[in-house]
Structure formats: C-alpha cells, structure tokens
Amino acid sequence: MTRPRSELVSPDETPYYHCICRCVRRAYLFGEDQLTGQNYNHRKQWVLDRLRQLQSVFTIDLCAYAVMANHYHLVVHVDTQEAMALDETAVVSRWRKLFRLPVLVERYVVGTSDSDAEQEAAKGIIAQWRERLADLSWYMRCLNEHIARKANLEDECTGRFWEGRFHSQAILDDAGLLTCMTYVDLNPLRAGIVKLPEASADVSLHQRLQQYKANSSSTSAPEKTAPQPNLLPFVRDIKEDKRKGIPFALGDYLAMVDWVGRAHREEQQGCIHSDVPPLLDRMGLDADKFLTAVKPHQLSHGTVIGHTSARIAYAQLHHRRCVIGPVIST
Structure with missing residues (x-):
C-alpha cells in the first residue's frame, strides 16, 4: 500500500534519507545514447550546479550522490533545527x-x-x-522540475521527464547510513562502467578524494574543476568535535568502500572475510548480509534502511506490523 510522504519523511525520527529518481521515455540524464549517438554528459553538471544552488537555500546537507545514465541517487541530511533558527x-x-x-x-x-x-x-x-526550507519534498521538487524543464527544452519535447516524484528511504541509524553511502558510491562499479571505485567521476567519493588530495598537497596548485556541491564532512567524534557531520572517519569509510568493491569483483565473497574492516564490527553489521545489501538493486527496495531493532521500533512507532528494507544485521 502506498504510504503518504509525511509518513515516509519525518525528520523528528531520523534526519537521513536516501532519494532515487529515474527518467522515462528513454530519456538520458548522463552518458551517450548508443542508438542516436547523442552525448548527454553535460547534463550531469546541470544536476551538480542545481544541488549547489539549493544548498544556499535549503537547510538540507548532501552526504553522497551518484549521477547515472537514467537515474540519480542522493543521501541527504535534513537539518530542521537550522531552519527553525533562521x-x-x-x-x-x-x-x-x-x-x-x-x-x-x-x-x-x-x-x-x-x-x-x-x-x-x-x-x-x-x-x-x-x-x-527543511522540507525534502520541496527540495526534490526544486531539483527535478529545474532539470526536467532544461532537458525538455533541449530535446524539443514536452511531458514527463521523471517516472514520478521520487523514491525515498528513511535511514534509521549510523549503520544504515554507512550501508547506503557505500551503495551509492559503488553504483558505477556495480554497473560495470569503471573497474575501480575511485575511477568514477560521477559519484561523491571521487569528489571527496579530489578534495582530500588538494588539502594534503601544499606545493602543487589545485586543479581547476567545475563547481561542485558541498558535502557533509566525516567527523569521527561528533560529541567532542561539535561539528555537524557524518559520524565516522573518512579513512574508515574509504577502507570499507575498497573492501566492498573487491568483494563485488570476487565470485566467492567468503574468501575475503578475514579482511573485514573494523568499522563493520563497530557498527554491529554482519559481513555477509552487508555485502548482499549493497548488491545491485538490493538496497533501494523498501522504505527504511537500518538495524533490525531500528526497523522494529520504526514499525511500532507508525503502528505497522512490519517495514520493508534491506537486511544488514543478524
């Protein structure tokens, strides 16, 4: 049964959400149409420019993104308190x-x-x-309508550019956030577009690595790149640091992405479990279930992402017998 958006998106319960939007009628958001030879790579910058503009308006932070040929993924943090303080x-x-x-x-x-x-x-x-300003529906509306108008103008057509409004999943805990961000950053790798996670310029992981290299290098001049949206930083200890950020270290996250990327290139996943990153243990995640959850077309099913206990609590809060989401823990 379809659930109202007000129930699916409730910042009082969790500020983190995974949003997906897909194109219709063979429309392209990025890449090259093999049938016509038309190249749409410039449209990726439309999305990034619009996200950057929306960051100056809405109190919604961007944690991760992936721009694919006919869809995009966003992992966002809705900051209601910042909006109310304005x-x-x-x-x-x-x-x-x-x-x-x-x-x-x-x-x-x-x-x-x-x-x-x-x-x-x-x-x-x-x-x-x-x-x-802290409403996810308005944020996505301002993003999708802008892109649809530009694409229809370029294609010289009218009508729908997106399948629907957008699909959203509530990320219930830090474990769910880790799983979802890994899933999003590995999208091009799973699609066979690249052979290494860091090789794709279409995901937030590439942007983070670029920024890390620029901050680490004090001798060479920074490379000139197209404007990019600001990403919520990784903060290992939020209580001590007092900054708003993603609650684990960047190094741990990179190790996790590398491990999952290697696992996806192996036929037998069990052969690398001896190298499981410690971040999985700290999050209380089961390695086999985690790898299954971040496989293609797995994590985007359902309306929530998080530990089993968090999903049960969420279902009880909304007076539902159960909620559907990827299994990431025992």
Whole structure:
C-alpha cells in the first residue's frame, strides 16, 4: 500500500534519507545514447550546479550522490533545527533566490505594510517558507522540475521527464547510513562502467578524494574543476568535535568502500572475510548480509534502511506490523 510522504519523511525520527529518481521515455540524464549517438554528459553538471544552488537555500546537507545514465541517487541530511533558527530576513533572502516574492511580503520587508492584518499575513507566509526550507519534498521538487524543464527544452519535447516524484528511504541509524553511502558510491562499479571505485567521476567519493588530495598537497596548485556541491564532512567524534557531520572517519569509510568493491569483483565473497574492516564490527553489521545489501538493486527496495531493532521500533512507532528494507544485521 502506498504510504503518504509525511509518513515516509519525518525528520523528528531520523534526519537521513536516501532519494532515487529515474527518467522515462528513454530519456538520458548522463552518458551517450548508443542508438542516436547523442552525448548527454553535460547534463550531469546541470544536476551538480542545481544541488549547489539549493544548498544556499535549503537547510538540507548532501552526504553522497551518484549521477547515472537514467537515474540519480542522493543521501541527504535534513537539518530542521537550522531552519527553525533562521530569522525572517534570512528566510526571505533564501527564498527569493528561487522564487519571486509576493507583493504582500515585499511590502512587509521594506516596512510599507498598511495594516496589522497585512503584517500578520506576511509573517504567516514567511513562517511557511521557513518550514519548507527543511522540507525534502520541496527540495526534490526544486531539483527535478529545474532539470526536467532544461532537458525538455533541449530535446524539443514536452511531458514527463521523471517516472514520478521520487523514491525515498528513511535511514534509521549510523549503520544504515554507512550501508547506503557505500551503495551509492559503488553504483558505477556495480554497473560495470569503471573497474575501480575511485575511477568514477560521477559519484561523491571521487569528489571527496579530489578534495582530500588538494588539502594534503601544499606545493602543487589545485586543479581547476567545475563547481561542485558541498558535502557533509566525516567527523569521527561528533560529541567532542561539535561539528555537524557524518559520524565516522573518512579513512574508515574509504577502507570499507575498497573492501566492498573487491568483494563485488570476487565470485566467492567468503574468501575475503578475514579482511573485514573494523568499522563493520563497530557498527554491529554482519559481513555477509552487508555485502548482499549493497548488491545491485538490493538496497533501494523498501522504505527504511537500518538495524533490525531500528526497523522494529520504526514499525511500532507508525503502528505497522512490519517495514520493508534491506537486511544488514543478524
């Protein structure tokens, strides 16, 4: 049974979400159409540029992304507290980057409202905008509509560019976040596009490695690259560091991606379990189940990602007998 978006996306329960959106009618988001010879690689930059713009408006952070030929993946962090802390001036300043302000709000901002009723109405509109700045549905709407309009204009056609709004999965815990990010960063490898995880320039892992090399090299001048969206940093100890970030170390994550990438290139997964990264043990994840979850077309099934205990608690909270999601622990 289809569930309402308000139930699938609830930042009060978890701020992390995995979003997937696919094209229709053989539409291309990236790559080359073998039938016509048309190259669509430039459209990837459309997505990255729009994500970068939306980061200056919404209080939604980007953890990971993958732009594929006919779909894309996002792992996002919805920061409701940041949105609620914004004053009216900041909210209006952000909102006007995407939309034209109504006259009522323009008059309120410049202080020319004629009555208290006008002021209260304007305040109500601004309060609604503040809530939308942390609304995943509005974020995805502003991303997908923008890309669809540009693609239809280029293709000289009308109609749908995306299959639907978007598919979302609630990431219930740190283990689910680790699993989902690994799945997203390994998409080109699993699709056979590249032979090494770091070889793909279409995922957030490549961007993180580029930034790491640039920060580590003090002698050579940084390479000029196209603008990219900001990624939520890895923070090993959030309680001590006090920064907003992904709750494990970058080095541990890279070791995990490398291990999973090697496992996917082996026919028998059991032969490398002696080299299981310690991050799996700390997260309480079962190696076999983890490898199964991040196989092609496995993790994107269902509406939640997390430990079995977290899935049971989520189901009880929503008065459901069970919830569907990948099995990543015993």
